Amino acid sequence: MLKFDTPLNAQVQQFWHWWTQELVSLVPSGVQKLFGGGAEYLILVRDENGIALSHIKGSQETALTHLPLDESGNDLRQTYLRDHPRLAELQPILRLTEVQGLRKQIKLPMAAEENLQQVVSFELDRITPFKSDQVYFKTVIVDRLKATRQIVVDLILTPRTKLDALLDEITASGWQPQQAYLTGESKPGAYDLLPDKFKPPKSRVPGILNSILALTIFTLAGVAIALPIWSARAEAARLQAEVKKTTKVAQEVESMREESEKLLHQARFLQDKKRQEPLLVDALEELSRVIPDGTWLNGLQYANHKAIIQGQSPSASSLIQGIEASKFFRNVSFVSPVTKDNSNGLERFQIAGDVVNGRFSESPQ
Numbered sequence: 001m002l003k004f005d006t007p008l009n010a011q012v013q014q015f016w017h018w019w020t021q022e023l024v025s026l027v028p029s030g031v032q033k034l035f036g037g038g039a040e041y042l043i044l045v046r047d048e049n050g051i052a053l054s055h056i057k058g059s060q061e062t063a064l065t066h067l068p069l070d071e072s073g074n075d076l077r078q079t080y081l082r083d084h085p086r087l088a089e090l091q092p093i094l095r096l097t098e099v100q101g102l103r104k105q106i107k108l109p110m111a112a113e114e115n116l117q118q119v120v121s122f123e124l125d126r127i128t129p130f131k132s133d134q135v136y137f138k139t140v141i142v143d144r145l146k147a148t149r150q151i152v153v154d155l156i157l158t159p160r161t162k163l164d165a166l167l168d169e170i171t172a173s174g175w176q177p178q179q180a181y182l183t184g185e186s187k188p189g190a191y192d193l194l195p196d197k198f199k200p201p202k203s204r205v206p207g208i209l210n211s212i213l214a215l216t217i218f219t220l221a222g223v224a225i226a227l228p229i230w231s232a233r234a235e236a237a238r239l240q241a242e243v244k245k246t247t248k249v250a251q252e253v254e255s256m257r258e259e260s261e262k263l264l265h266q267a268r269f270l271q272d273k274k275r276q277e278p279l280l281v282d283a284l285e286e287l288s289r290v291i292p293d294g295t296w297l298n299g300l301q302y303a304n305h306k307a308i309i310q311g312q313s314p315s316a317s318s319l320i321q322g323i324e325a326s327k328f329f330r331n332v333s334f335v336s337p338v339t340k341d342n343s344n345g346l347e348r349f350q351i352a353g354d355v356v357n358g359r360f361s362e363s364p365q
Contacts, residue, residue, distance in 0.1 A: 041188045042090040044175060045097065046166055051175070053080075055087065056188065067173075074174040093188050094170065094177040101158035101182040101193070104128065105142070107150045113141065120155060128157065135159055138191040156182050158193055167198045176200050283307060283355045286328040295319060296346075307355050308335060312346035320351060328358035 043061070045052040050068040054061050064087070067076050081088040106127055112119040116139050121132040128135075137157035144151050163180070170177065180194040280302060287309070291297070295313035302308075307329075313319050316338045324332040332353035339348045 040090050042087055042092045043188075044092055044094050044170065044177060045183075046094075046100070046170065047097070051170065051173070055090075069169060069173050077174050091178045092175055094167070094180040094194070095188075096158055096163075096166075096180065096182045096193070098183060100162060100166065101156065102128070103182055103184055104155045104157075106153050106155055107145070107148075108153055110144065110149045110151055113151055116141070116153065120153070124157075127155070130157065130159065133160075136163055136193050136195060138193055140186065140191055154186075156184075156186075156191060156193065158182070160195075163193065163195070167195070171198070279357065279359075280355075282358055283328055286326050286358065287323075290322045290326050291319065292322065302355070305355050306352060308350065308352045310348075310350045312341060312344070312348055314346060316347040316349035316351075319349065323351065323353060326358070328356060330354040330356055 039056075039058050041056045043054040043056055045054070046069075050066055050070075050073060052066050053064040055064055056062075065080060067073050067080065104127065106120075108116070108119065120137065120139050124130060124132045124135070124137065135157040137155060140154040140156070142152050142154050158180075167177070167180075177194060177198070178200055179188060179192045181188055181191060182193070283302070287297075287300075292313075295311060297309055297311035299310040300307065316334070320332050320334070323329050330353065332351060335350040335352045340346070341348055
C-alpha cells in the first residue's frame with residue numbers, strides 16, 4: 001500500500017529489498033553462489049587469541065573452529081578449508097565485536113530520509129565522539145514515527161584506524177573478507193562497513209549474466225512490442241491487396257454494367273424506334289380495308305408521319321368515321337370543304353390524318 005507520509009524512493013527501496021529476497025529464496029543454492037548470493041556465510045571474528053570461525057545458514061549459526069594469527073595460521077586455514085571444501089565456497093564475512101564498533105539509535109526528521117547518509121555525516125560529531133572522517137559508518141532505518149514525523153535510525157560505526165588495522169592483520173593471514181558488520185540483531189548483508197580498498201574485485205560473471213539477461217528482456221520486450229505492429233502491418237498489407245483485388249473486380253463489374261446499360265439502351269432505342277415509326281405498307285393496307293366500296297382515291301400524299309388523301313365518295317363524313325376508328329390513324333379531319341360533283345353525284349373530299357404504327361397501338365381494333 002502506498003504511504004503518503006513516506007518518501008517514494010524509500011518505499012521503492014523497501015519493495016526492491018523484499019522482492020529480491022523473495023526471488024533469492026526461489027533460486028537454487030548453486031545459482032545463488034554463482035551470483036554471489038545465498039543465505040550461507042563463513043563468519044570471521046577477531047578475538048584475543050586469533051580468529052574464531054562459525055557457519056551461518058539461514059537463522060542458524062554453528063561454531064566451527066579457532067585459528068591463530070601467527071605464522072602457522074595461514075597453513076592451518078588452508079588445511080581446514082581443504083578438508084571442508086563446502087566452506088571454501090562461502091563468502092567470508094568479518095563480524096566486529098562490541099568493543100570494535102559502536103551502535104547507537106537516533107531519531108531524525110522524515111525529510112532526512114532522502115539523503116540519510118549525508119545528513120548523518122554532518123551530524124556525526126554532535127551525536128558521537130567522532131568526526132565523519134574518523135569512522136566508517138552505516139545507517140539502517142528501523143522505524144517510522146508518523147505521529148512525530150520522525151524516523152528511528154540505527155547508526156553503526158567503527159573507527160577507521162581500528163578497522164583498517166584489523167583488516168590488514170586478517171588479510172595478511174590469508175583471509176579476504178567480502179563484508180564487515182557489527183554483532184547484534186542485524187544479519188549479514190543488511191549493511192556493509194568494509195572499506196572499498198579492502199573489497200575484493202567483483203566477479204564479472206554476474207555482471208555479464210545480468211547484461212545478457214537485460215539484453216534478453218529488452219529484446220523480448222522489443223519483440224512483444226514489434227510483433228503486434230508487424231502483424232498489424234502484414235494484415236493491413238493483406239487487406240490492401242484484397243481491396244485492390246476487390247476494386248479491380250468492382251471496376252470490371254461496373255464496366256460490364258455500363259456496357260450492359262449501353263447495349264440495353266441501344267436495344268430499347270431500336271425497339272422504341274420500331275414501335276414509333278409507322279410502316280407505309282401497313283397504312284396503305286389499312287386504307288384499302290377501311291375505305292368502303294364506291295369511294296375512289298385520286299391522290300395520296302405522305303410526309304412526316306402525315307397522310308393526305310383526295311377522292312370522291314358517296315358519303316365523305318362516314319368515311320372520316322371509318323378512318324378515325326382505325327388504329328393506324330389519328331387526328332383525322334377534312335383539309336378543305338366537301339364539294340359535290342354534279343356529273344356523278346359523288347362528294348369530293350380531302351382528308352388528312354396522322355399515321356401511327358398500328359401494330360403497337362393501344363387503341364381498340
